[in-house]
Amino acid sequence: MTTPAKREQGGPMSVFGLGPLRLFDAEFGNLLGRLDSDWRSGREIGQFVPSLDVAETEDAVEVHADLPGMKPEEIDVEVVGDVLRVKGHREEKTETKEKEYHRVERRSGSFSRSIMLPCEVDAGSVEADYADGVLSIRLPKKEAVKTQKIEVHGNGKSRKRD
Numbered sequence: 001m002t003t004p005a006k007r008e009q010g011g012p013m014s015v016f017g018l019g020p021l022r023l024f025d026a027e028f029g030n031l032l033g034r035l036d037s038d039w040r041s042g043r044e045i046g047q048f049v050p051s052l053d054v055a056e057t058e059d060a061v062e063v064h065a066d067l068p069g070m071k072p073e074e075i076d077v078e079v080v081g082d083v084l085r086v087k088g089h090r091e092e093k094t095e096t097k098e099k100e101y102h103r104v105e106r107r108s109g110s111f112s113r114s115i116m117l118p119c120e121v122d123a124g125s126v127e128a129d130y131a132d133g134v135l136s137i138r139l140p141k142k143e144a145v146k147t148q149k150i151e152v153h154g155n156g157k158s159r160k161r162d
Contacts (some may be wrong), residue, residue: 012037048090048111056118061139065113068133077137079123084139087112120144 039103054067065086067075075088121139128137 011063032120042122048109050086050111052086052115054115054118060141061116061117061119061121063135063137063139065135065137066133067130070130070133072130075128075135077126077128077135079117079121079126079139082117082120083114084117085112085114086137118133119158 012155027108050067052063055062056151063084063086067088067090070088070090074087074090078087087110106111117139120142122142123139126137128135130158
């Protein structure tokens with residue numbers, strides 16, 4: 001019976017401490033994870049889909065979207081009921097010099113993101129500002145949904161806190 005040859009650390013069967021099959025397995029798993037993430041977020045591979053954050057304060061819902069390289073006039077923001085819609089078009093940057101690209105990850109084209117808002121907002125008071133490639137949207141809450149603090153007293157009476 002023969003015993004398998006011992007692999008040397010850093011030898012020909014190793015790339016950064018992993019054998020070629022383990023390295024392939026790790027890369028393939030990474031690819032599947034990215035595909036699954038794209039599928040879950042509703043975006044197609046290669047499609048430009050801006051990342052965004054949604055936060056809620058006591059008075060408003062705040063949204064920040066990464067839209068590098070765009071101009072404010074290329075961005076549309078609208079509130080329809082309880083949905084915020086951000087749309088736009090980012091032009092592909094082309095250069096006249098011929099180049100051999102080794103990787104192209106920056107995306108261009110039309111995009112549309114719609115998100116369900118966590119509460120009712122005053123659509124007439126929404127503010128949107130674009131600076132340094134980030135779109136910041138502040139959506140004030142309607143008065144009816146703002147939280148009111150109620151102070152509790154030990155003598156059986158309660159009153160509103162300001």
